[in-house]
Amino acid sequence: MVIEKICCLGAGYVGGPTCSVIAWKCPDIKVTVCDKSVERINQWNSEKLPIYEPGLDDVVQKCRGRNLFFSTDIAKSIQEADLIFISVNTPTKTIGNGKGRAADLKYIEGAARMIADLATSNKIVVEKSTVPVKAAEIIMKILRANTKPGVEYQILSNPEFLAEGTAIDDLVEAERVLIGGEDTPEGHKAIQELCWVYEHWIPAKNILTTNTWSSELSKLAANAFLAQRISSINSLSAVCEATGADVSEVARAVGRDSRIGPKFLEASIGFGGSCFQKDILNLIYLSECLNLPEVAAYWQQVVNLNDYQKNRFTRKVIESLFNTVSDKKIAILGFSFKKNTGDTRESPAICVSKTLLDEGAKLHIYDPKVETDQIYYELTHPQVTNEPEIVRKNIEIHRSAYSAVTGAHAIVLCTEWDEFKELDFKKIYTDRQYKGAGQSDLTLTCIYCEKLASFLTDNVLQLILYV
Numbered sequence: 001m002v003i004e005k006i007c008c009l010g011a012g013y014v015g016g017p018t019c020s021v022i023a024w025k026c027p028d029i030k031v032t033v034c035d036k037s038v039e040r041i042n043q044w045n046s047e048k049l050p051i052y053e054p055g056l057d058d059v060v061q062k063c064r065g066r067n068l069f070f071s072t073d074i075a076k077s078i079q080e081a082d083l084i085f086i087s088v089n090t091p092t093k094t095i096g097n098g099k100g101r102a103a104d105l106k107y108i109e110g111a112a113r114m115i116a117d118l119a120t121s122n123k124i125v126v127e128k129s130t131v132p133v134k135a136a137e138i139i140m141k142i143l144r145a146n147t148k149p150g151v152e153y154q155i156l157s158n159p160e161f162l163a164e165g166t167a168i169d170d171l172v173e174a175e176r177v178l179i180g181g182e183d184t185p186e187g188h189k190a191i192q193e194l195c196w197v198y199e200h201w202i203p204a205k206n207i208l209t210t211n212t213w214s215s216e217l218s219k220l221a222a223n224a225f226l227a228q229r230i231s232s233i234n235s236l237s238a239v240c241e242a243t244g245a246d247v248s249e250v251a252r253a254v255g256r257d258s259r260i261g262p263k264f265l266e267a268s269i270g271f272g273g274s275c276f277q278k279d280i281l282n283l284i285y286l287s288e289c290l291n292l293p294e295v296a297a298y299w300q301q302v303v304n305l306n307d308y309q310k311n312r313f314t315r316k317v318i319e320s321l322f323n324t325v326s327d328k329k330i331a332i333l334g335f336s337f338k339k340n341t342g343d344t345r346e347s348p349a350i351c352v353s354k355t356l357l358d359e360g361a362k363l364h365i366y367d368p369k370v371e372t373d374q375i376y377y378e379l380t381h382p383q384v385t386n387e388p389e390i391v392r393k394n395i396e397i398h399r400s401a402y403s404a405v406t407g408a409h410a411i412v413l414c415t416e417w418d419e420f421k422e423l424d425f426k427k428i429y430t431d432r433q434y435k436g437a438g439q440s441d442l443t444l445t446c447i448y449c450e451k452l453a454s455f456l457t458d459n460v461l462q463l464i465l466y467v
C-alpha cells in the first residue's frame with residue numbers, strides 16, 4: 001500500500017497543526033482533517049484559525065484547498081483514506097471509576113466505532129492522541145470485532161511530542177518521531193508505511209520504532225519527566241525564599257551540568273496546559289491498577305507540588321497586599337498557560353484569578369491572544385465555585401497591558417509573553433506614584449517566576465506592587 005490519502009479525526013491543537021505540516025511536506029498526499037464540531041471546521045476554513053500557533057497561518061495558507069482539507073464529512077474522509085490518525089481529546093475522567101485520574105477514552109472509542117462502521121477497505125489506524133498503555137488494544141478489539149468482510153486493520157501508536165507555542169517548529173524539526181506497532185510482518189509493514197510519510201522531511205535516524213506498548217508509555221513518561229523538572233525547581237524556589245538563595249542562580253548552576261541540562265529549569269507559578277497534569281494522573285492511575293503504590297505516590301507528588309506552588313504564589317500576593325485584596329484593583333497580565341498560545345486549559349492564571357476573586361479583588365485582565373469569552377468561560381463555568389454574576393461584575397478584560405495596569409494596586413504577571421518585557425514598568429510606577437500611591441519595598445509576582453524575573457531588574461521588581 002502506498003499512502004495517498006490521510007484522514008485525521010480531531011481538528012484540535014494536535015490534529016490541525018500536525019496534518020497541516022504533513023500536507024505541506026507531502027504534496028503527493030491528500031490530507032483531510034475532520035471534526036464533529038461544525039464550528040471548529042468552519043474556523044479552520046476561515047481567515048481566523050481556531051488556534052493561535054506561530055507559523056501555522058502560513059502553512060495552512062500554502063496547502064488549504066491544494067492537498068489539505070478541513071471537513072465535517074467524516075464518512076467520506078474515512079472511506080477514501082489509506083491511513084487514519086485518531087487525534088481526539090483524552091481528558092481526565094470526571095465521573096465513575098478512576099474519576100479525577102484515569103483518562104476518559106470515550107472519544108477514542110467513539111472514533112474507533114466510527115471507523116468500524118464506515119470503513120470499506122483496508123486501513124492503517126494511527127493512535128496520535130495520548131492514551132494509557134494498552135489503549136491500542138481497545139481500538140483493535142472494536143475494529144476487529146466489527147470488521148466487514150475483506151477489510152483489514154493495522155493499529156499503530158504514534159504519539160505527538162509537539163509543544164504548543166512552538167508546534168510548527170517542533171513538527172518540522174522533530175527531534176524524534178515515535179512509531180509503535182505489532183511485532184508481526186503486517187505490523188512491520190504498517191510501521192514502514194507511516195515511516196515513509198514522515199521521511200518526506202524527517203531524517204530516518206530520527207524515526208524510532210518500538211512495540212505498541214513502549215510507544216504509548218513513552219509519551220506518558222516524557223510528559224511526566226518534563227513536569228517533574230518543573231516541580232523540582234519550584235520546590236527549590238520555596239527553599240530559596242526561606243534562605244536567601246536565588247532560584248535563577250541555582251537553576252543556572254545546576255543546569256550547567258551536562259547530565260542535567262538547562263531546559264525546563266525555570267521556576268514558575270506552576271505548570272499548566274492540557275497535557276502535563278492529565279498525563280501524570282493517567283500514569284498514577286496506571287501504576288495503581290498495576291498494584292505499584294510506591295510508583296503512584298512518587299508521581300503524585302509532582303502534581304501535589306504543582307498545586308502547592310500555585311497556592312503559595314497566590315497566598316504571597318495576598319500577604320503582600322496586607323492580607324486583604326477586597327475591592328483592590330489587581331492587574332492580571334497573561335492568561336494563557338504559557339506564551340505564544342491562546343490555550344488556557346489548566347492555566348495557573350485561572351487558579352490565581354479564582355482565589356483573588358474569592359477574596360473580593362477586582363481583576364483587570366489582559367492577554368495578547370486569549371479571547372474575552374474564553375476568560376469568562378474559565379472563570380465562570382459550572383465547576384468553579386464563584387457565582388458567575390459576581391465574577392462578571394468583578395472582572396474587566398482589557399485590550400492592552402497599559403490599560404489593564406492603569407490605577408492598579410498590584411500587577412500579577414502570570415504568563416511570560418515577550419511583550420511584557422517591553423513594558424515601561426518605571427513609567428507605570430511613576431504614573432501611579434504621581435497619582436498619590438505610596439512607594440513600596442515589596443516585591444510581588446516575579447518572586448517565583450524566573451521566566452518573568454529574568455527580564456525585570458531588582459529595581460523594577462520593587463515597582464510591581466503599589467500599596
Ligand SMILES: NC(=O)c1ccc[n+]([C@@H]2O[C@H](COP(=O)([O-])OP(=O)(O)OC[C@H]3O[C@@H](n4cnc5c(N)ncnc54)[C@H](O)[C@@H]3O)[C@@H](O)[C@H]2O)c1
Nearest residue numbers: 010011012013014035036087088089090107111129130160
Ligand atoms: N495540545 C497539546 O499540546 C498536545 C500535545 C501532544 C499530545 N496531545 C494529545 O493529543 C490529543 C488531542 O489533543 P488536542 O489538544 O488536540 O485536543 P482538542 O480538544 O484541541 O481537539 C480534539 C478534537 O477532537 C474532536 N473529536 C472528538 N471526537 C471526535 C470524533 N469521533 N470524530 C471527529 N472529531 C472528534 C473534538 O471535537 C475536538 O475538536 C489528546 O490526547 C492530547 O493529550 C496534545
